[in-house]
Amino acid sequence: TQSTRPQRLLSAVQKNATRGNPRSVVRAIDEFCRHKEWAMNVGDEKGCILDSIVSEVNPVTVLELGTYCGYSTVRIASLLPPNAKLITLEFNPDFAAIARQVIAWAGLQDKVQLVEGSSGDWIPKIQEQFGINTFDLVFLDHWKDRYLPDTKLMEKCGLLRKGSVLVADNVICPGTPDYLEYVRSSPCYKSQYFISHLEYTKAEDGLEKSVFLG
Ligand SMILES: Cn1ncc2cc([C@H](O)c3cccc(CNC(=O)c4cc(-c5ccc(F)cc5)cc(O)c4O)c3)ccc21
Numbered sequence: 180t181q182s183t184r185p186q187r188l189l190s191a192v193q194k195n196a197t198r199g200n201p202r203s204v205v206r207a208i209d210e211f212c213r214h215k216e217w218a219m220n221v222g223d224e225k226g227c228i229l230d231s232i233v234s235e236v237n238p239v240t241v242l243e244l245g246t247y248c249g250y251s252t253v254r255i256a257s258l259l260p261p262n263a264k265l266i267t268l269e270f271n272p273d274f275a276a277i278a279r280q281v282i283a284w285a286g287l288q289d290k291v292q293l294v295e296g297s298s299g300d301w302i303p304k305i306q307e308q309f310g311i312n313t314f315d316l317v318f319l320d321h322w323k324d325r326y327l328p329d330t331k332l333m334e335k336c337g338l339l340r341k342g343s344v345l346v347a348d349n350v351i352c353p354g355t356p357d358y359l360e361y362v363r364s365s366p367c368y369k370s371q372y373f374i375s376h377l378e379y380t381k382a383e384d385g386l387e388k389s390v391f392l393g
Pocket residue numbers: 219220221244245246247268269270271274296297298299320321322323325348349352353377378
């Protein structure tokens with residue numbers, strides 16, 4: 180039977196990356212996506228911007244919405260302090276299965292909890308299920324029309340505290356207009372746009388960093 184793109188991406192990691200070396204896993208995926216098959220990872224250019232924000236926040240608790248193959252999961256988790264935890268939500272079981280193996284190849288499985296399910300179902304349950312009160316950093320990279328409702332849901336569930344940082348991928352391409360309007364006009368957020376390019380292309384895209392003011 181035909182392999183899927185996520186399966187081919189995983190094979191490229193297992194072939195070209197060193198077990199336990201997150202940077203080599205990130206490099207192997209970027210090489211694969213640039214030279215073999217495009218895939219919707221945040222990519223190396225936006226990835227560097229994400230790295231700088233993660234390093235600045237130095238989060239102990241991280242929530243990622245949309246794991247896909249685990250590329251940004253590995254990028255973020257590789258920068259976290261020893262006691263930090265990253266929870267990543269993935270509703271697609273095929274993506275989740277590949278992501279688990281990519282995260283394991285990078286040797287980051289102890290820092291990462293991949294939860295199979297949809298953000299709308301899981302956001303209200305995270306505090307009781309994982310003993311996490313609030314998130315220092317949230318990376319939004321799932322369905323673009325879910326960014327705004329899920330941000331409002333996180334506010335309602337008390338998952339954001341004064342200073343929590345939201346980083347949203349694809350605010351230009353494919354675009355998240357309602358989310359951008361909200362975080363840029365709400366008095367509860369201080370927002371900043373980091374211009375970049377759609378992963379592995381010349382098209383414009385960027386990350387929006389929004390600090391929750393409480
Ligand atoms: C509710 N819930 N809870 C958890 C959860 C997890 C998922 C999946 O991880 C999933 C599946 C399919 C699509 C996405 C969103 N990502 C994108 O659609 C995207 C597109 C492009 C692009 C850009 C230009 C193109 F021409 C084509 C695609 C570039 C990008 O970086 C993207 O992130 C995420 C979905 C809903 C979920």
